Structures are given as C-alpha cells and as structure tokens.
Amino acid sequence: MSDFWRRLKPVDVAKWINFGGVSGEWTYAPDQPAGMAALQTEGVAHLWNVLSKSPVALLADEVGMGKTFEALGVATLLWRKKPDAKVLVIAPNRDICYHWRREFREFVKSHYLCADGHVKGPDNEPMPSVEEPLPLPKLTETIENQAYSDRLSKLYITTIHSLSGLVDSWDETVDKTAAARKAAQSLHNRIMAATDGNGFDLMIVDEAHYFRNRWGGSQRVAAADSFFGKHDHPIARRTLLLTATPSHTRLEDVRSILSYFIDEAAIKDESVEILMRNYALRRFRRMEGQGFSFTKHQYRHEIATPCRFEDSPQNEMFFALYQKRLIEDCGETHEKRRLLYGYLEGFESAGPDEHSRETQTVSEKPEVEHSKDFKAADDTELLQKMSRDFRSIFRSAPDHPKYDGLVNLCTPSDLFRMAADRPLHEDKHLVFVRRIPSVRELTKRVNERYDELLAGHIAETHGWDEEARLRWKKSNWSREVFNEMAGASDRRDADSEDDQMDDMEGETDGVDDHDYLRSRVADLFVTKKATDGRQPAPPTDCSRFSLNLRKTTGIFSMLLEPASDYRSGAYHWHYHFVQGGKQRMDFAKAAQMQRMETRTEFPREALDALRPHGADQREYDAPIGTIWGRVFDHLPAPEKSRLVEWATARPRIAENFANYIKAGFLFASPVIVELYGWYVTFERGLADDEKHANVQRRYRKFLDFADLQIPNSLLLKYFSSAIATFEQLCTKIIDHEVDAWDKGWRTLTTLSSPAWYASGESSHRQHLILGFNSPFYPNTLIATSVFQEGVNLHLQCRRVHHYGIAWTPGDNEQRVGRIDRLFGKVNSLLQEQGPDMSALEINYPYLKDSFDEDQVGSFIERKYAVEDKMDRCTQGDFDREIRLNRSGWEVFLRTPVPDAVLTDPYPASFGRD
Template sequence: MSSREWGALRPEEVSQWITFERGNADWGYESANKTSMAAKQAEGVAGLWNRLAQYDLALLADEVGMGKTMQALGVMALLWKQNPDAKVLVMAPNRDICTHWIREYRGFLREHYKEVDHLVRNLADGGPVHEPQLCKRLPDLQEAVSSGTGHFYLTTIHALSGLLPSDLKDSDDKQRLAERTAREINREILRALDGAGFDLIIIDEAHYFRKAGGGSQRVGAARGFFGSGNKRLAKRALLLTATPSHSSLADVPAIFSYFTDFERDVDQQDAPELLRKHAVRRLRMMEGAADDSGQRRFHNKYSYRHERALPADFGDDLNAELFFALYQKKLVEDAAVSGNNRRFMYGYLEGFESVGVTDPTDNQDSENNDDQVAADSYTTAPDTQVLQALTREYHRRFSKYPAHPKYDKLLQQCVPQELFSAGPDLHEYKHLIFVRRIPSVREITQRVNEAYDELLAKKIVKARGLPKPATVLKDWRASGWSRRFFSDVVAPSDRLTAEERAQLSADDEDIFEQKVTDEEKLSSRIADLFVVKSGRLARTDAANVRLRFRKPESLFSLFMEPASDYLNGRYNTFQRKKVGKRERDSFSDAALATRLQSHGRLTSDSEAGHVAGSGQQTYQSPLPTAWGLMFELLPAADQALLARWRAQDPGILENLGNYLKAGFLYASPVMVELYCWFTQFDPKNNSSNVQVRYRAFIKLAKRELPNSLMFQYFVSAIRTFESLCEKITDHRFADWEKPWSELTSLQNPAWFASGETSNRQRLILGFNSPFYPNVLVATSVFQEGVNLHLQCRKVHHYGIAWTPGDNEQRVGRVDRLFGCVNHRLQQQENTELAIHYPYLNRSFDQEQVASFIRMKHDVEGKMDACRHHDTDRQIDLANAVEGWEDFLRRPDQGNTFADPYPAHLDPAQCPAFDYLPVQSASTEELTNYLRGHLHEISRLHEHDFYRLERSEQHPAAQFLLEATLPQSQRRQPIVAELRYSSELSALVSGTVYYLSLISPLATRAALNANHQEGLARAARRFKAQREEFPLVKLALDKDKANSHFYLTARADLPLFALDDGHKMLSRQEIEQAYHQLFEFADRMEIRLFAHEQDLHKDDLELALSEDEKVLPAVEDEFMPTVRLRRGWCRQQTPFGATGLKEEYLTRSDFHAIRALRFEGRESVPDNLAVLSLNNSVPLLQFYPRGNHVVVQLAFPHGDIQESEQKLLIRWMEHVSNNRVTQSTDGVLEPA
C-alpha cells in the first residue's frame, strides 16, 4: 500500500509522534488520563484523520477553548509525514487569526512534535520543513501556488469579499460576478497543482459559511472558489467551529454544501446524520486542583461560570428617568422602529447602550467587518434619529446630556476603588466588555479612562504634599486634568539642573505632535502628562521624571535595568565618553554592556557601540537596581525560574528586562508610582552628587517596594512571560534585540477594538499581559478566533449578543485551556468565571436581557449537543418574562454531560489498512554520513576535525575543519553547516538541505581598518580568482558585522534527505568544494591583510570538542555519470572538473531580484549588494560582469545526478524570474 494513501490511525500511534503535554516528549496516550485534555486531543487527531480518510470531509466542533487549532495542526503534520509533497491551505476569518495560526504552528513544532524527521521538522534548526505563506488576497494565493515553492498556505475568509472592484460591489449582479472571478482563480490554482487541488483545506470558524443562499458577494465567491465535482479546490476538507449549529441545525448542511456534493437539496439534508458521520464534538473539561487522594479533578464550564444581572437605576436623577420614559414611549409610537408589532431585535436599539452623543463612522471596509460581523456592530439603528432628537432637546433645556446609569453600573465593576495598595491580584483589574453599538465602544473607553484618571490624580496630588489637596483635586478635575493646570499648580517647580537638562534632551522618538485627535479625546489625561510634546508645555515635570528613568545619560535609568547577574547582582562601573568638549556619562547602556560581556554576547552593532570609545569609571560603591531589590522579595519558585532561564539562555532575561521596562514606563500605573516616589524623595535630597541622590532614592524604594504595584507587576510578568511569547505574540522568547514597541503605545488603562481600530494585535498582547489595557471594550471583531485568556476572568455583555452562539463565542475568548481561569482552578476549587449582564432597570432593556437569558438557558444544552433549532432574535414585549433571574447560570458541580460526538469511530468505518509514514534518514544517520565524509577528508589532508556545540550565533553549524597549508603553515578554519530553505526544497519532491562550507575572513571593522574600501577591494580580488575556484563564492552577512563571519568565502552543495537521497552527495564532491574553499580563502586573506591576519579556530569563539567517537567508514555508493543538460558547460580546474551554468541578468532584472531579496539600503552599490545576495540565496552566485550581473550555478562534475541537476536548474529559473516566497514575518501586521 502506498504511503500516500490515508490509512487508519489510532491515538496510540498519534502519540508516537506528537505530545499533547507541552514540552513533555515522554507523554503517551496509553498511560494518559483519558479524561485529560491531552488524551482528548490525541483522540481528536485520530478521529478526524479517519473521517477524512473515509469521507473526505470532517468537522471538528469541540467546545470553545479546547485546542481545535492544535488538533488541526496534528492532522497537517501527519499528512506531511505520509506525503511530504502534500499541499495544505488554511482559511481563517482575518489576518489576525492567520497570524495566530502561524504562531501556533511554530509552537506546535517546537513543543509538541517529538522528532526531527525531515518531513515536518528540519534538522538545520528544528523549525518547519514547510514554511507558512500568508496571502492576503486570493490573487496573491494563486500567484504563490503557481510559483511552486510552498506546501503550506494561509488566506482569509474576508478575501472572498474583496474580489470585485469598488465600482461593482453594489452591483445587482455582484454575486454572479464574484463567483465568476473566484472560479477563474480556482481554475488557475488547479492548473498549478496538476489538476489535483490541495491535499487538504482547513476552514477555521466554518460557521462563516452557514448561509448557503442569499445574494452576498461572499456566497458567490465561495461557490466559485471551492468548486464542485472534479473542479473541487481540495481533495479533503477539515472544518473547524465551536458552533456548527450557530443559529440552527440548518447551518450544518449549509456549511457542508460548500465542500461536498449532496445528492439532494441542502434543505433536505438530515443534519444529525451528517454530524454522526463527519463530526467530532467534545465538551471542555478543565483540569483543577487535586483531591485528597492526589487525583486531579476536572471541571466543565457549568461548574465555574457565574452569571450575574446588574440592574442600573436612575436614583435621584428624575430628569434622566423622565428622558428614558419619553424615549420608550417614542419607540412604541414610531412605526419605523417597532414595525407596529412591539417586537425588537436583541441589541439593535441604540438607547439600550448610549444616549446618542457621538456617532463616529466605523471602517466598514475592514476585513473584520465583513457580512454578519458588520451587522453585529451597528453605527446606526432604527431608533438613532429618535434618540438624537431627544438628546438635542434635553441638552438645549438643561445644558448637559442625560445620564445613562448603565455606564455608571459598568464602571463600578471595572474600575477599582483603590489602585496603589497591596490589594487583589493584578488579573482582577482585567475586564473584557462586549458592546453592539459602535458609539458605546468609544463612550465606555472614555469613561473608564476618566475614572482611572481620578485615581491617578489623587495619588499624584497626595505625593506632591500640596495645601488644600481636596480643592486642588477639584479644580484640576474641573479643568479636565489639563496639562496647564498640572504645570501651573500641581507641579510648577523646575527641578532640572543645567546638567540634567542636557542629559534629558528629548529625542525625536520622544516627541509627539500636540494636536487633538479623536483618539486623544478618549485617552487618559494623566498618562498624557508623561509624554513629551512639541510646542508650549512640551515637557511637564512628569515627563522629565520618566525621561530620567529612560535616558542612558541619567543614573536613574540604572534603576530599570536587570540585576548584573539577572538575580540580585549590583553594578560597579559606568562609562564616560568625551562628546565634543564635554564629558558624558552613560549608565543603563554601560549596565547592558556589563551583562553582555559576562556571557559573551557583545556582538551586535548597537551593543558594540556601548563600549567603543568609552572610558570605564567606578561607582563609589556598587549600585543596585529595582530588579535586584525585588528578587529578594520573590517566592522561591519565581527565583528558581529566573535562575533556570539564566542557565538556559541569558537572552530570555534580557528580553524580560526590555518587556518590564516598556511596561513599567509606558503601559501601567507603575510610572505614576515611580513619579510619586521621586517626588517624595527629591525635595529632601539636594546633593549635587548624583550617586548620593541615587542611593537616597534606593533607600526610599527599598521601603516601598514590598507593597508596591511595581513588585506586583514584576511577579505577574515573570509568571506569564513564557506563555505570552509563545502563545500570544510573535516576539520570540529570547529575542532581546527586538524592542517591545507595542507596549509603548498602550498608555491608557482602557482601550477599544472595533472595525476602525488599526493594529489590534497590540491590544491582544497588552490585554494578555499584566500591563495596559486593564479594560478592553470590543465589538464583534474580537468575538471569534482571538485569545484573551491569560490574565482575564471577567466578561461583561454591555450590549447583549445576537444569538446564544455569539454569546458562547464571546465568553470563549477567556474561557480557554491554560488561561487565568484554568490556572486558578488548579489553585482553588471555588474559582469563578464572572459573566455580567448590566441593564436599565424597569425598561425595555430589562425585557431584552430577561428574554435573552431565558432563551439562552433553554437552548444551551441543545447547543452543546448540536441539537437546537432556530432561535428567535427578537424581543417579544407582549410576553414578559417572570422570574428570569433564576435562569442565570451559577456554579453547579453536579451538572454533568456526555460528549455529543466522540472522536472514536467503529473499526468498520475506518480504512481497511493502517497509516503508513514515509521512511526518511534518521537524524543520526544523516549527521553521521556527513561526519564520516568530513572526518575522512580532514584525515586525508592531515587537517584537524572538531564537532561543534550548537550556538545561537551559528545554530546550523555542526563541524569545524581547520586546514593547515603546508608551505606557509597558515591556518584556515572552515565551518560545516547543514542549512535549510523551505523555498528551495519545495521545488522538488521530498526534503532538500544544503551543506554550506564556510571560511570566515573578516569583521567589518577589520576590513575597513585595513582598506578604506575593504569590501570593494575584496570583490575585485575575488574576480581574479573566480575561474580557478568556481565552487566558491564571496558572501557578506550584515547581521554579523562584529564577527569574523561578516565576510566569508562559501561553497554550497545540496543534500537530499528522504530515502537514500543523501548518498548522492559524495565524498569526492565535498572534498572538491572543501579543497577549493581553503585554498581560495587563504589567498583572499593574504591579499586583504598582507599576512597581518591569520585566523585560527580559537579566534572564532566557537564551542569545540574533539571527535573521539569512532565511526564506521562511510563509503561512497556508485552513482552512474549523468550527462550535463543543455546550457551547462564543463570547466577544468586544478581541483577537478566543475559543471557550470550561467545566466546574464540585465540591470533591470537584477534590480528586480535585489528589490525582492536584498534587505539593505537602496544606497548600497550593486557590487556590494551581490555579496549580500550570495549570503542569502543558497547554491547560486551573483557577480558583476560589465553592464550585467551574472547568476551562476557551479557543481562538481564527477557524479552529478539528474535529481541534483533538476533542483539546481529549477532554483536558478525561480530566482532569475524574480519570484520569492514571502517570509511571514514581514506580512503579519493586521489591517
């Protein structure tokens, strides 16, 4: 049986290759608790696989938060394990969710896929064999598939709504036009895939396709794009949704109709039968604390969800109460609103949420506002004109807007009474609020920020010690917490010395234009005080204090640095530079340089600059940082975690330090706390000695820290940092050189997400961190596919959801595995997920909430089991609901249930044969093959051979050979790296690595110090040697400017990994490349440095170990000689014959390639850009010749095989035709 057939799969087999316990490679299904989520996920992968094998269609309908993405990734991985050439398409609602898929994919490979098998994970860096390609538009997907350099594509459901030009979007014929356009794309993709289509398509949030009819553009486009019969886009389809019967059971056949051919009409299909055949649906069980016997308890959602109704009254505000009474009377009278039947749609009326003061236009072109999502977030409603007319009349009579008590009720829940005491855990400040009305999202954001401003202002006024603080606070409040009042009254003194004024001069990045935008009207006015602006009142006292803690020239910047040993170490030295006629001290930069030097990381341009030209000065006594002081206060487990990270990779702690600094100074009330400490300390210390002043501040901080917000944020950040990096953001765990710029833009306690919000990814990051925003107000754009669970356990339905399915999706943003609720359940059994429904008491709003709660309660059990039918979206005021509060969910440990559609299939429904993976060379076999050849080559040349420990700087390096040239006794170290390019490998069947032999030549500084035009001279020197050494290319790696690997000589050879393909790379081929390389590198080094440099292995800072392991000799297998294809030529060299193929590029062709593949500045000359291309483009060499640039293939001629020629030629054609596989890192920014 062919391995490409979909054989039967069991959970036990799934767990041979995949662990569903993160990072636990020993986990297996046989010994797992079958109630655990890990066991259910293994069962899910097997169950889905078998359904796909039998029926070509499977539905994963697990409850929200059960890891549907993880199980789908498991199916993808096992597909590639049996068919390495399989093409997979993932379609998710929008780019935010596509971003999440890519992040989950990388995490799945790193933490869950057990082995490097060259089929799913590659040997070079343990990363994906198949790089994801994100295509924003369907034409982009068509182009990417046609390029032939990918196996894993992602696009958006929204792309189906963007096929027509704007002038046709309102056409009466838009559905037909969209279907025709999509069908053409379908045709081109099928042509590129030889008519077979994708091997698997995965549809995330498949309920988006629950409308089988209607006249929308998306329905037509979906029909044309997915195709039917023998024109179907994919052989098999995996559908994901937690709510397959989102509105009714009729949704199920409607969704399926896009991906399978029914014999009868859609409306005649039996939905329960379809679900029994195709669906896997289990209900979430969260692991909790252990019982007395040590066994873990498991909890379903009904055991911890606590719904509360929050009635809002008018109190003594008679005018506001009369306003709403009149409003309700108008609703009943106005036929345009009620339709004369006294029935209203849930959440549809604006007066239930706001008083119609603001009405900004939302961005209806946003991909997240498509179709039903846009309908869920109203800008205008039937009652808008009634409401606005009444509001204008009210304002004319009373010179103010009517109060809306529902806002006040919400604020009572979302804004703490006290912020700066050692109170509740920080996650208790996190609140997720859902609204239906777009005006509400802005109004709530503004009100929450105003309420937080009250707390922050009180803290500042108290710290300033002003006379009559209550009067000052009242007057400041009346001014709208203005910047002028702060500078004139609250903090009028200028505490800057002349030296400090020079130190704290604002950079361009600090200065914001002083103009009021719509968003600024919603922002925190207190947070704004800490921002440096242009114009008058540019720098307040608050802004100056933040600059002190941020600017390297201020000693107080040291306070924000990690401890010198990342635990509790102090600093002994700082740096002093002469700038012009003045001396300038640097403190935080010097601290960074101290840490980097302690573990050999002072390698990048920016960090090298910290010590260049600096004189080291010694502190009068060692100085601590906040980190070091707080380390002593940490529980033992958190101290151990920091120590473990330090041993694992100091880059993790550098990254954590940058994260904390951004959060403390920008995205939390910690900056206000620091300002208050500085204010209290500063007047008492007039010393001109900055070190004396710093020690005095440390004395105060040491007293305040144990009960401070800063310490609470420190603890919370440490405990959630790893999960945040791996699950929420694309910021890698140890990537300390990438700034946390998202946090610096999150300076408000509350913010909103709607269709008009750009860069929603930063809000997702901030809300999942301990930092701002504490309160996130969202329309339906955050209703699906977004994880907001790490810090939050409180959801508020300010505007109720349209359907129970929508309501469940909302709550599912925080009710997820491994989030705040799950973590608390493991600590204490009485944990609750708070779900609030605020409403206007004795109003239509109460009737609306009451009716919805009753209806939701009635259908929840049926919805869990996928058995419910149509739900009524209207409020029937003629049938008031009595005793409706009894239908609110309260924690109930006795509410148990069975899984509606378990994963297991009867063996009779599974394929008759077993799953069969492709056999590939093991990691050890491949490594030993290269080691054996390289070791023998070094022995024949009497050169030294070493194994290399894997390092961050050279993750793909495996061996080092050090050549000794017999005549001069000069040395030439050569590193052997096994590298991988998904773009290259995808051009042929199977997996292809390439062996890079690399000889380091020069750092940038050494090159330029020896020759003013060092690189240009190197290029000229190389030109004269090219014919003698055709296998060698000169390459430039700009990211290693301070390493000897900045300029290198290099030779690349392809290595096929599957079956016995690696044996095509013979010892003779490797030896020829190696011999050319060390001879050429030595000549180049002499001509560049005139015998002043002779690099040895010890100059490279590599961890070496002598290879003492005795390996059996690796013999070359006989490979018949293959004739060179047309276009190749044979060139004889002193080292053997070489096959060459060259292609001339016009200047325009080269510039097109340069624009796609060169990451440097446009001003870099072409002759230097080619050196960078030689580094980034494997197996090809670029070099200038006259008015052209030549792209060249070179390969040892002796036994080149047909497969090798085919790969090399396809690669040259692909690169020369200006095609490129886009890196996902550059296109993930949400719209």
C-alpha cells in the same frame, strides 16, 4: 484511498506528536483518565480516519479546546507522509491568520517529536515554508509564480473575508453575486492549472459557521461555492472544517456547511445526527485542576447587574420621551424586533457632541453577518436631536445608569493602597457591545474613572489640599494647571543636562482623532513634540521624571535596568566620554555591557555597538543597584525560580524580559505613577543640601527608600505577573521570539490608557491583544464583534461583560470563549483553588424596570433553553421574540454546579468500520 491516508490509532499519533510537550513527561495511555492532551491525541486520529474515507471532516470541539493544534496535528502527519503536500488555511481575518502562523511554528517546536527533515528541522524549526497571509487573488498569483520552482511553499493562509471582497464595484447595475461567483471560479481554475489539476492536499476552514447561510445569496456564499469547487472537482482533496458552534443558529447549519464539500443529493435525506456521527467530532472542554477535570458548568457564573436611574429624574424623563418618540416616529415603518433592539442601542449611543459627529463619519466593513458593529441605526438622528435639546436645557449630555453601572464594575475602588491584597487579574475586564459609538463612550468613561484614582494619588504625594485637588479636577487634569501647582515648570534635574535617550522614546507626534478618549493623567508623563508648526505642549514634572528613567546618560536610567546577574547583582562602572566639548556619561549602556560581556550567548558585534566613541570606564564611588535587584528577594518562589533559570541557562530571555518590563512600567501601567509618587515623597523628605548632593549618592538613597515600599507595591505585583506569563505571551499570543533580546517592546508604548477599544474602525488590534494578555494596559478592553471569534484574550482575564447582548446563543458562546480557554487565567485559578470561587464570571448589566430588562431577560431565558441542545447539536431555530415579562427570568442565569457531568455528544471512536 491514498496509501498515506491509512487509518490511525491514537498510539500511532503519539509516536510523532506529544500534546503534553516534547519533554516526554506525558505519554498517551488509553486506559488512563482522559485529560486534554489525550483528548487532542484521540481527536487527531479520529479526524485522520474520517478523512481517510471522506472528502470532509468537521472538528466541532467546544470553544477554547485547542482545535487549531488538532488541525495542525492532521496537517503535520500529512506532511510526514507526503512532504510536498500543499495545505491551505482559510481564517476569518488577518489577525487570526497571523495566529495560525504562530501556532504552526509553536506546534512543530513544542509538540512534534522528531526532527525528521520533513516537518521539523534539526534546529526545531518547521520545514514546510509558510506564506505570508494573502488575499485570494494575491495567493493565486503566488501559487502561479511558484509552479515551476524547485521549492514550493507548503502552507498557504488566506482570509474568509477575501471571499467577500472579490468584487469592488459601486455600480448598482452590476450583479455582484454573479460577478463574485465568476471571479472565484477564475481563481479556482488558475490554482488548479498551476498545480497540474491537483489543487491543495488539505484545506482547513477556520470558523466554518461563516458558511452556514448556504442559500443566503451573499457574495461570500457565491464566491465560496465556486472557489471550493464541486464535489467532483474540488480545490482541495480533503477539507477539515473547524467551528465550536456547528449549529450556530439552527440545526440545519451543519448540513449547509457540509454541502459545499459533499454531493448535496447524498446527504439531503440524512438527519443531522447521522451527519455529525459520520463526519464530525464534538467534545466538551475540560479544565484540569487539583487532580480533577472541570466542565464549564462547574465554574461558570452568570450574573445580572441591575442599573437604576435613582435620583436623576431628568435623565429618566429623557429616555421615557425617547421611547415614546421612537415608537411614534418609527413604529409604522420598521420591523418590530429591529425597532425594539434599536431602543437598547439608543441607550448605548447616547453621548457628547463629538460622538455624534463621529457616528456620521466612521466607515466599517463588517466581516460577519447582520452588520453587527453598528455605526448608525434607525434611531441615531432622533437620539442626536433629543440629546442636543437636552444639553441646551441642562448644560450636560443625558446620562444613563447602565454606563455608570459598568464603569463601577470595571474600575477598582483604589489602585495603590490595596495593591498587596488585590490580584492584578481582578482589574482585567472584557466588555462586548453592539455598535461603535458604544465602545468610544465606555472607553472614555472608564479612563475618566481611572484618572480620578491616578490623579488622587499624585495629589496626595504632593500634599495638596482638597481645594487644590478640586481645582485640578475642574481643569480636566490639565498639564498647565498641574505645572502651576507642582511648581516645577522650569526645573531641570542635575542629571538631566542633555536629551540623549534610548530607543524607547514614547513621545507623541501630535493630536490624534481619539485623544479625547485617552487617560489625561497618563498624558502627563508623555513628552510632546512640536508638529505642523505648532508649539509642543509644555513638559511636566511627570514627563521629566519619565524622561530621566529612559535617558541612558542619566543616573536614574539605572533604576529600571535589570540586575547585573538578572538576580540581585550590582554594577561597578559607567562610561565616560567627551562629546561636543562637553563631559558626558552613559550609564544604561555600560550596565548592558556588564551584563552581557561575559556571556557567549550575545554576539560580539552587539557589545561593540554599546561603547560610545572614545569612551573609557569610570568606577562608581560605590556599587549601584537597581529596582530589579531589590524586587528579586520579594518574588514568590515560582517566579523567582523561573527568573533564576533564565539568568542561569537562558540569559537572552532574561534580557528580552528586561525590555518588556521596562516598557510596561514606563508606558502601560500605573507603576509609572507609583514610582513618581515615591520620588516626590522622597524629595519632599530631603533637606535642601541633600537635594543637591552627589547624584550617585542621591540615587542610592532613593533606591533604599523605594526598597521599603516594594512589599506592598503595584510594581512587585506587575513584576511577578509579568514573569509568570512572559513565555506564553511570546509564543502563543504575538509574533515575538521569547529570546529576542535585541528587540524592543514599542507596542507597549502605545498602550498608555487603562481602557481602550477594538472595533472594525480601530487599528493596531494586535497591540490590544498583546496588552490585554499581559498584566499591562489595557485593563478594560471594550470590543464589538471583531473580537468575538478566533482571538485569544485569556492569559490575564476571568470576567466578560455583555453590555449589548449577543444576537444568538452561538454568538454569546463565542464571546465567552475568548477567555474560557485552556492554559489561561480561568484554567490557572481552577488549578489553584478549584471551582468554588466561580473562576469565570459572565455579567449582563441591564436597566432595571425598562424594556432593556425585557430584552436581557428574554435572551437569558431562551439561551438557557437552547444552549444544552446547542452544545449537543440538537436544537432548532433560536426564538428572538422579546417578552414583556420582568419577573422570574433571573432563575435562568447559570451558576456553578459542582457535580455537573457532561458526556461528549460525538466522541472520538476507533472501532472497525
């Protein structure tokens, strides 16, 4: 045993790591009830001790319990004892790699206690350098290039997916498995040579259940076997495996995963129970609230939502004929279970012509087994042909009640009148489907439902009658019809005589392949550019209003500026200058100067850049306030206190938050529609002479009008919610310094639709993760299996919908685990109101009295039978048979059990060997 791997106790860990935070408010006491901080402290000590006597340890704590921090606890203690230790993290994909990089930095800053010069520097930054996440071949080159450098990187990050991509050959005669094994062996040898035969001191494998199919014959398995190395020549001296579902599909998964790192002969006769006891740590998550700790069975509520055809016989007939044709055409040539699953996927892929076209062109490389994110199935061609026939008769695509049922669940009945009574998190929904066409179809339908609500509000503020509203709706909320009805197509406001804008333009560059999925009403607020020689779409009254809120040279740009003191202070002057022979003014930059010029936290060169060339200062005829200043007095006490703390002690955070809230209001929320409605109503109430009055006076009058609307507004709800989660969003979810006052939030400018999707073909997944964890759009996130594991989506959401059921209980648990996590919305609801309100809702929509009900019912019944055993790692194979029995399965849906008690199956222990 190396000297630095000597055994530890939790009190030893607590000397260096405080899972309660570096403030020291929490301390480890073994005789006190075990909260999560204590469990994590004990977990680090236990794992360290396993690794002190074994080459591998398995951290199998329940999903959402903080396994990343526990693993980083082991790594930081290793660096403390061996400062030149090299640690490799292997995570499923690049998104999760970036999450590890963020978590490492946050862990060192917030939980590692001492600036010891080994792990933590005097500026609270990590001392071990972190390599950019790289594919294995590039990572190997990096290590070779650093072999003779004085400063070696200490934390390397790569992807599990790169093990599957070592061989890129379309030659069918090539044995890709053998080629992958050879390529991985070469990388193994090169790394060992570059490190003088030492390899890595510690390797952390995240989502280790990806390696459960030990004998599956895949490229990934072959590559992993060679890269990890034999037990007598490993790539890493110690390996820490992480998975919340160690027996993902069957009990033998545990042995399969461990066998990469332990001599197979030594464990082949050991029971899984003995293996777990010797190598693993498995505890259940506990959510703390109201002085108690709650297990998942005390707050999870499973709901099955029946969907019916009701009065649509033509659609019911379509799917009856479809089922008959499916059995006739495919029954003799396809394995039965896959055929039956295809029936459900047929429902999901039904849609208009453009979906059928895209189904043929989408290309995706699934990063998980079973090719779960289908782009086409055995029934695709049949379904497309029948859909075309249906449209030729009924002039519309075949509908399906399961779509409508989910859309009803994911959209509010009203957005604006009920704003004061409805918490924003109630509008957040995470939906899982099985294949790509489903995400697009559901995205389109949810956005269409939101457009009904948004357009209705706009029409109401304009005072349009029902006939006018119907005409606009029939045009699919077009810009042209809106301009004609609004009567403002040629209008320019008095304060809008130039086009100078701030850095947050939010303009589109043309037609996107998926524009047909986006919100049509949100598009009214976008300024269109000319592209490819085409004329830009005409501006609208909405886009001009949005533009006026962003142009620093217009007085209405002051509306969304923070208060001068970040509380309720007003502004007293603006810039005046001459440009191109014209008198110009700049309001927003002058406001920023007034906020920052007396604060030493902001660099002088930044202030110098704010002043336009040759500008002087002109006093307002009376002080100018902002919406921020009016909202301040209406904020709940906790949010008001936090804002005061930022304003007083951390103004850079307040300035960063100002950029964040402005971007969210303008581009990624219904607040822009609410503000526009206020402005239209305000202008309709003005006399003609008032409409052309002094622009400063008109601005102040509008601000007074808006002040009356704030108490029951969406704006107040969004402002309050944004404050509550801002710091956690910056530090835990995205790569954004919480005090990065000079950085914009352009990501939010791309999230203009209430619903969007994440699949293997979608880009900018990090944008979606940011938006969904903020109070802003998307409200509904529809995802395939790419968001099933390793992604945090928990800050604002408490509802998950399984539109397409998961393949196994392990997959199902991973899905739910995206929002059932520590320090998220579920956790905060338990702290506020306890488990009585069913803090976490898990919904299974299904088509009543159909084979779809058979599938869902069979899965729920089997899941109920196996999940307790899965939690304790004692189950056998999961039976996927579908039973044609449509009665009684609902009793297997989980509902909160207030007095449910769970004992950890494989807890941390610190007795003598």
